[in-house]
Amino acid sequence: MAVPKKRTSKSKNKSRKANWKRQVYYKSKKALSLARSTMTGKSTSFIYTTTNSSL
Template identity: 65%
Template structure:
């Protein structure tokens, strides 16, 4: 017979949510930094063609 699971505490839930949001913020910052680098033309890690055909 199925038994309901115990409830997760607020502290644990908030901790997980804060961690998830911090990871998202870090990724957004890296993406913005990369976009600025590519647009400025100073990036060396990517090969892309600026000519429009």
């Protein structure tokens, strides 16, 4: 089993964590924007299908 030879510095660890949090923030922001767009029904940037429940 591979074992790291030296301990990772706090700054490197914090940097990785901050980068991960930044990516999560932008992805969640985009998901919310997409959800709002589909709820209003005025979106023209993508195509999605709706199913009729009155069959």
